[in-house]
Amino acid sequence: MAVFDKILKHGESIIKDELVLDYEYLPKIIKYRENEQAHIATCIKPLFEGRQGKNLFITGSSGIGKTAAIRSIIQELEEKGLDDQVTPIYINCWKKDTPYKIALEICDQINYKFVQNRNTDELLKEITKILNKKTAALFFDEIDKLEDHSILYSLLEDIYKKSIFLITNDREFLSNLDNRIRSRLTPEKLEFRPYNYNEVLGIFKQRVEYAFYPNAIDKETIDLLAKKTYELEDLRIGLFLLKEAATQAENSSSKIISLDHANNAIKKLSTFKSNSSDNLEIEKKQILSLVKNNPNTTITDLHKLYQESGGEKAYRTFFRYIEELEQNGLVSKEIPKEGSGRSTIVKYGKKLTDF
Numbered sequence: 001m002a003v004f005d006k007i008l009k010h011g012e013s014i015i016k017d018e019l020v021l022d023y024e025y026l027p028k029i030i031k032y033r034e035n036e037q038a039h040i041a042t043c044i045k046p047l048f049e050g051r052q053g054k055n056l057f058i059t060g061s062s063g064i065g066k067t068a069a070i071r072s073i074i075q076e077l078e079e080k081g082l083d084d085q086v087t088p089i090y091i092n093c094w095k096k097d098t099p100y101k102i103a104l105e106i107c108d109q110i111n112y113k114f115v116q117n118r119n120t121d122e123l124l125k126e127i128t129k130i131l132n133k134k135t136a137a138l139f140f141d142e143i144d145k146l147e148d149h150s151i152l153y154s155l156l157e158d159i160y161k162k163s164i165f166l167i168t169n170d171r172e173f174l175s176n177l178d179n180r181i182r183s184r185l186t187p188e189k190l191e192f193r194p195y196n197y198n199e200v201l202g203i204f205k206q207r208v209e210y211a212f213y214p215n216a217i218d219k220e221t222i223d224l225l226a227k228k229t230y231e232l233e234d235l236r237i238g239l240f241l242l243k244e245a246a247t248q249a250e251n252s253s254s255k256i257i258s259l260d261h262a263n264n265a266i267k268k269l270s271t272f273k274s275n276s277s278d279n280l281e282i283e284k285k286q287i288l289s290l291v292k293n294n295p296n297t298t299i300t301d302l303h304k305l306y307q308e309s310g311g312e313k314a315y316r317t318f319f320r321y322i323e324e325l326e327q328n329g330l331v332s333k334e335i336p337k338e339g340s341g342r343s344t345i346v347k348y349g350k351k352l353t354d355f
């Protein structure tokens with residue numbers, strides 16, 4: 001049997017370091033987010049001077065570096081030993097979605113071990129005691145996934161000197177907060193905008209250099225993948241494309257990633273399954289870019305185009321996605337006058353009257 005001879009040939013790999021293409025991988029420098037990181041640092045700065053920090057509400061669509069920018073700030077705080085003065089806490093509220101789970105996670109991050117048989121209030125008392133010895137920068141990522149906001153109230157009330165950061169895709173999130181929390185929080189606002197084409201290209205080049213052996217991918221292929229990533233406004237998808245194109249090349253024992261491999265990776269996007277929510281986001285983004293590239297097109301025709309490009313959802317689901325995109329202010333429907341015999345047209349962006 002020579003089945004494995006072909007797939008296990010040594011020394012012919014294109015990928016030098018696969019981890020670099022992982023979503024969790026954090027590059028040393030988060031390019032093009034210097035201004036956003038500076039804004040975050042300004043909110044924490046008063047804490048170093050023993051004063052009250054500022055709170056910040058961070059928004060922006062998926063896969064554009066919000067979490068990466070924050071993780072890299074926390075890493076810098078720790079590397080420079082500044083966590084002596086300001087304790088950084090990072091919580092992903094999608095994973096820790098109740099006050100109790102958050103309290104446990106904070107205990108873990110501040111190394112408080114006596115958590116057995118203690119309820120949320122008891123844990124919070126210990127947390128407060130420890131955090132109040134210094135100051136604290138608390139980052140709540142994916143905050144819209146937290147159903148019970150009471151822990152925010154407790155932290156706002158009981159931690160003396162802190163900065164609280166709320167991060168979400170949902171621009172309207174603050175309006176869901178109880179007035180008593182909102183008025184204590186009074187955050188500044190910071191919106192992350194999607195990367196432009198040159199920025200996507202710059203980030204790609206940095207990753208390609210670390211991930212692949214020299215000359216494994218040429219400029220034209222990088223350009224194609226960067227263009228697709230720019231259209232979908234999501235670097236997470238870009239990383240998937242780079243990895244998928246490299247895998248396609250390796251599977252066909254090619255020493256370079258060709259345009260064909262890149263195109264195959266792009267085709268795979270619509271069947272991309274990492275987890276269901278990611279998948280949904282990707283599907284919606286593809287629909288959004290379809291609307292963007294086909295101005296003044298009716299929903300029925302858009303659905304046809306969507307199916308032609310490999311989309312599998314039936315009209316009803318497609319219609320619901322369009323409605324969700326509309327609720328997020330990303331597209332708007334132009335409903336024709338009754339009796340005009342015309343169909344509903346979908347436009348990219350908000351209606352002017354919505355601003």
Ligand SMILES: Nc1ncnc2c1ncn2[C@@H]1O[C@H](COP(=O)(O)OP(=O)(O)OP(=O)(O)O)[C@@H](O)[C@H]1O
Nearest residue numbers: 023030031061062063064065066067068203235236
């Ligand atoms: N400027 C950058 N340089 C290098 N890599 C980046 C940059 N911006 C984003 N990335 C990478 O792109 C991926 C997505 O970024 P990130 O997780 O920060 O997105 P996000 O804005 O938090 O998205 P979501 O709202 O879905 O959580 C990550 O793997 C991240 O490392």
Ligand SMILES: [Mg+2]
Nearest residue numbers: 066067068141
């Ligand atoms: Mg994130």
